[in-house]
Amino acid sequence: MSTVETRLQSLADLEDFRRQLLAARDPAVRRVRVCIGTGCTAKGSLRVLERFRQAAVELGQESVAVEAKCTGCHGFCERGPIVVVDPGNVFYHSVNEEDVPEIWRESVIGGRTVERLLYRDEETDKPATTADQIPFYRAQQRIVLAYNGVIDPTRIEEYVAAGGYAALAKALGSMEPAAVVEEVTASGLRGRGGGGFLTGRKWRSARNAPGQPKYVIANGDEGDPGAFMDRSLMEGAPHSVIEGMTIGAYAVGSSQGYIYVRNEYPLAVKHLTIAIEQARQLGLLGESILGGGFSFDVRINRGAGAFVCGESTALMASLEGHVGEPRAKYIHTVESGLNGKPSLLNNVETWANVPQIILKGAAWFASLGTEKSKGTKVFSLVGKVKNTGLVEVPMGMTLRQIIYDIGGGIRDGKAFKAVQTGGPSGGCIPAEYLDEPVDFDRLTELGSMMGSGGMIVMDEDTCMVNVANYFLRFLKEESCGKCTPCREGIAQMVEILGRITKGEGRPGDIESLETLGELLEDTALCALGKTAAYPVLSTVRRFRDEYMAHIREKRCPAKECKGLFRYEIDAEACTGCVLCAKRCPVDAISGERKKPHTINQEICTNCGTCFEVCPFSAVTKV
Amino acid sequence: MVETEAGTVAQIIERYGGDAGMLIPMMQDMQAEYGYLPQAELKELSGRLRVPLAQIYSVATFYASFRLMPKGDHTIQLCLGTVCFLKGVDKISEAIRREFELVPGGTSPDRKFTYSPVNCVGACALAPVMVVDGEYHGGLTVDSAVELLHSIAAGDAAADSEVKTEAKIARPKKTGRGSKRK
Numbered sequence: 001m002s003t004v005e006t007r008l009q010s011l012a013d014l015e016d017f018r019r020q021l022l023a024a025r026d027p028a029v030r031r032v033r034v035c036i037g038t039g040c041t042a043k044g045s046l047r048v049l050e051r052f053r054q055a056a057v058e059l060g061q062e063s064v065a066v067e068a069k070c071t072g073c074h075g076f077c078e079r080g081p082i083v084v085v086d087p088g089n090v091f092y093h094s095v096n097e098e099d100v101p102e103i104w105r106e107s108v109i110g111g112r113t114v115e116r117l118l119y120r121d122e123e124t125d126k127p128a129t130t131a132d133q134i135p136f137y138r139a140q141q142r143i144v145l146a147y148n149g150v151i152d153p154t155r156i157e158e159y160v161a162a163g164g165y166a167a168l169a170k171a172l173g174s175m176e177p178a179a180v181v182e183e184v185t186a187s188g189l190r191g192r193g194g195g196g197f198l199t200g201r202k203w204r205s206a207r208n209a210p211g212q213p214k215y216v217i218a219n220g221d222e223g224d225p226g227a228f229m230d231r232s233l234m235e236g237a238p239h240s241v242i243e244g245m246t247i248g249a250y251a252v253g254s255s256q257g258y259i260y261v262r263n264e265y266p267l268a269v270k271h272l273t274i275a276i277e278q279a280r281q282l283g284l285l286g287e288s289i290l291g292g293g294f295s296f297d298v299r300i301n302r303g304a305g306a307f308v309c310g311e312s313t314a315l316m317a318s319l320e321g322h323v324g325e326p327r328a329k330y331i332h333t334v335e336s337g338l339n340g341k342p343s344l345l346n347n348v349e350t351w352a353n354v355p356q357i358i359l360k361g362a363a364w365f366a367s368l369g370t371e372k373s374k375g376t377k378v379f380s381l382v383g384k385v386k387n388t389g390l391v392e393v394p395m396g397m398t399l400r401q402i403i404y405d406i407g408g409g410i411r412d413g414k415a416f417k418a419v420q421t422g423g424p425s426g427g428c429i430p431a432e433y434l435d436e437p438v439d440f441d442r443l444t445e446l447g448s449m450m451g452s453g454g455m456i457v458m459d460e461d462t463c464m465v466n467v468a469n470y471f472l473r474f475l476k477e478e479s480c481g482k483c484t485p486c487r488e489g490i491a492q493m494v495e496i497l498g499r500i501t502k503g504e505g506r507p508g509d510i511e512s513l514e515t516l517g518e519l520l521e522d523t524a525l526c527a528l529g530k531t532a533a534y535p536v537l538s539t540v541r542r543f544r545d546e547y548m549a550h551i552r553e554k555r556c557p558a559k560e561c562k563g564l565f566r567y568e569i570d571a572e573a574c575t576g577c578v579l580c581a582k583r584c585p586v587d588a589i590s591g592e593r594k595k596p597h598t599i600n601q602e603i604c605t606n607c608g609t610c611f612e613v614c615p616f617s618a619v620t621k622v
Numbered sequence: 623m624v625e626t627e628a629g630t631v632a633q634i635i636e637r638y639g640g641d642a643g644m645l646i647p648m649m650q651d652m653q654a655e656y657g658y659l660p661q662a663e664l665k666e667l668s669g670r671l672r673v674p675l676a677q678i679y680s681v682a683t684f685y686a687s688f689r690l691m692p693k694g695d696h697t698i699q700l701c702l703g704t705v706c707f708l709k710g711v712d713k714i715s716e717a718i719r720r721e722f723e724l725v726p727g728g729t730s731p732d733r734k735f736t737y738s739p740v741n742c743v744g745a746c747a748l749a750p751v752m753v754v755d756g757e758y759h760g761g762l763t764v765d766s767a768v769e770l771l772h773s774i775a776a777g778d779a780a781a782d783s784e785v786k787t788e789a790k791i792a793r794p795k796k797t798g799r800g801s802k803r804k
Contacts, residue, residue, distance in 0.1 A: 038743075038744065038745050038758065039745050039747050039748060041758065042745060042748055042751070042757075042758030042759070042760055043748075043760070076747075077745065077746075077747035077748065078747035078748075080747075222744065223741060223742070224742070225702070225703030225704045225705075225706075225707075225741050225742035226703050226704035226705050226742060226746055227742070227744070227746075228742075228744035228745065228746060231744040262744075263650075263687045264699075264740055264741075264742070264743050264744065265744060266756065301646070301647060302646075302647065302650060303685075304646055304649075304650065304681075304685030304686070304687045304688060305685050305686030305687035305688075305740070306684065306685050306686060307741060318646060319643070320643050321642060321643045321644065321645030321646055321673070321677075321681070322677070322681065323680050323681055323684035323685075324684065324685070339643070380746060382704075382705045382746040382747065382749070383704075383705055383708055384708065388705075388746065388747045389747055420704070424704075454704070456704050456705060456708070458708065462708060467708075470704070470707050471704075474702075474741065478741070480684075608713070612763075612764070
């Protein structure tokens with residue numbers, strides 16, 4: 001795929017190469033950019049891309065040079081496949097194969113916009129021609145995601161032409177390793193994977209740690225369900241991760257790096273593999289990078305499906321070929337990590353921030369965000385919001401701005417209930433805190449956490465007890481079983497929560513949950529166990545009434561827990577179409593054709609089939 | 623039952639320069655080769671790498687993606703992530719398990735499907751989402767998921783009848799384009 005043949009021998013070579021690439025770029029060329037991220041691919045974007053490529057060959061005109069290229073994820077996956085036409089940056093969404101000829105004829109060749117494929121504001125119905133006119137993108141500030149949707153992630157030339165590897169050249173050419181560490185420290189960058197530890201401090205410890213070899217590791221084991229920013233970065237801008245790691249390796253004195261990628265992310269593995277290969281060919285990885293004597297290489301390891309491997313010590317155990325069990329961290333991994341050697345592990349997004357900090361300076365980075373949380377953060381805004389996708393905003397933006405201004409508010413006219421942040425170990429934040437700024441410390445004060453950036457919005461139909469039960473069941477499955485508090489404690493909590501959601505809760509259950517939760521926090525070995533009870537503790541704290549309704553009144557206020565509400569047919573809305581009666585698996589529904597039907601509650605098993613099949617929404621939950 | 627091929631283990635070990643630290647990638651390659659981890663091959667791996675079979679077995683059973691039994695013709699990865707959960711994946715899971723007699727990690731009696739629920743495939747905007755043989759299917763309902771699997775199973779019987787699975791992906795309810803889109 002790459003056309004690169006020459007190995008760059010010096011910093012000047014890199015600049016020459018960049019100049020050549022830019023000079024070779026014909027501004028008159030019209031470009032069609034088709035997103036091939038996982039979301040768009042799932043909706044058929046590869047076939048759309050193929051159709052554009054065919055069109056470029058078959059319908060190409062002498063006078064108009066056209067290029068159809070693929071890009072990484074734009075983040076607005078819900079509206080995929082996304083196609084952007086240059087010049088003009090015209091943004092089309094939900095593009096089908098059948099739409100290709102029209103886009104080609106009108107937009108690419110004709111220079112007119114295809115109105116029907118433009119994004120329309122839901123309230124004003126005004127069309128948006130470019131991405132930055134769309135509310136979802138307008139309030140974002142994309143630094144880490146800047147390359148996503150713009151460059152072709154499978155071609156290193158595009159990354160270089162866009163300014164890539166200039167930060168590495170700057171570090172190698174004009175900065176001592178210690179100065180690189182100082183720059184990262186001064187920027188105030190904190191780990192994006194969950195802990196929020198100061199990145200510079202970690203680097204300094206790794207640099208000062210005795211022993212060789214030293215390792216740098218990118219944690220791409222993005223296990224939090226509902227979060228996909230690291231996937232998008234690895235797929236859409238793999239070189240920014242590699243460049244960041246190379247700078248880190250230079251700073252701490254390492255020559256070997258590992259990228260640990262989740263098994264469920266095949267496209268990320270593919271794009272990283274291509275990127276590493278191309279960087280090697282160009283001399284940006286391998287022996288004597290850019291001819292300067294510093295050598296560094298990177299290897300990809302795929303995870304094998306274990307959430308706990310997102311924990312640093314478990315990840316390193318996995319890299320060594322063992323089961324992913326964490327160990328106590330009284331000895332830090334920066335001193336004794338992988339193979340007992342000093343190891344510097346950062347999250348993928350943290351690494352991707354590094355080139356920008358080196359290039360634009362610590363002061364620039366520190367000017368973004370809040371007092372103790374600098375820069376931007378990518379959030380995975382999902383759940384019951386209108387616009388779901390990846391959102392990069394400066395730290396300190398309020399939850400309301402993110403959920404309403406960018407996310408467009410709650411779907412289907414429902415009421416906001418809570419937002420869950422921080423992955424399975426995070427907490428739920430209710431409506432009264434919507435105006436709180438989002439940063440590491442404030443989220444922790446609210447009983448949740450930043451985590452890796454999952455932001456899952458829940459509406460009035462979501463039962464908070466059931467949500468807590470979901471997360472705890474997840475963590476029970478994923479507990480490695482090494483330490484007793486986590487293995488047994490979570491199992492007990494799941495048992496109690498399961499009873500409550502079935503209407504078998506007993507007085508004292510809430511208190512038992514609280515006791516177990518505190519015990520876990522105090523005694524579990526690793527972060528998975530220590531924070532496992534947060535979803536329960538935070539929902540007990542904020543939504544105690546819902547727990548009480550389940551336990552005392554055997555009632556699920558959100559009408560989600562089976563058996564704690566019942567289905568009824570609204571006689572006025574029912575048209576007597578008999579569909580529900582036909583589909584009912586236990587024949588609990590009776591009624592004459594064209595007359596309102598009724599459900600026999602004695603027979604009904606609450607399976608919900610009638611609720612789903614009724615075309616007139618006449619079946620209600622009460 | 624998949625036939626094992628002599629020399630495969632040696633080849634895989636060679637690929638990683640005999641580094642026992644690369645045990646997991648080696649086992650992933652082996653699974654890619656056979657669709658599961660055959661007992662005899664694991665024993666050979668243990669012998670050649672000088673890694674105790676107990677360690678290999680512990681790794682094989684610790685990580686969710688490893689299988690010790692042969693898999694079916696198709697692999698279903700149903701996403702059980704938070705967003706899919708909020709959008710009702712539990713019911714889908716229940717329905718396809720009942721319909722095809724599946725248990726997590728197991729293969730249907732007719733050997734058509736192997737069912738591997740996964741924590742999250744990171745395609746939350748498409749929720750609820752299911753990956754069948756590497757292809758993503760989003761916006762599922764109980765009925766469309768079952769129907770999709772039936773059509774994939776039927777596709778085996780009549781290989782010439784092309785199954786257009788992508789058509790199943792629901793468009794967003796309101797596309798934001800008003801009524802102009804036909």
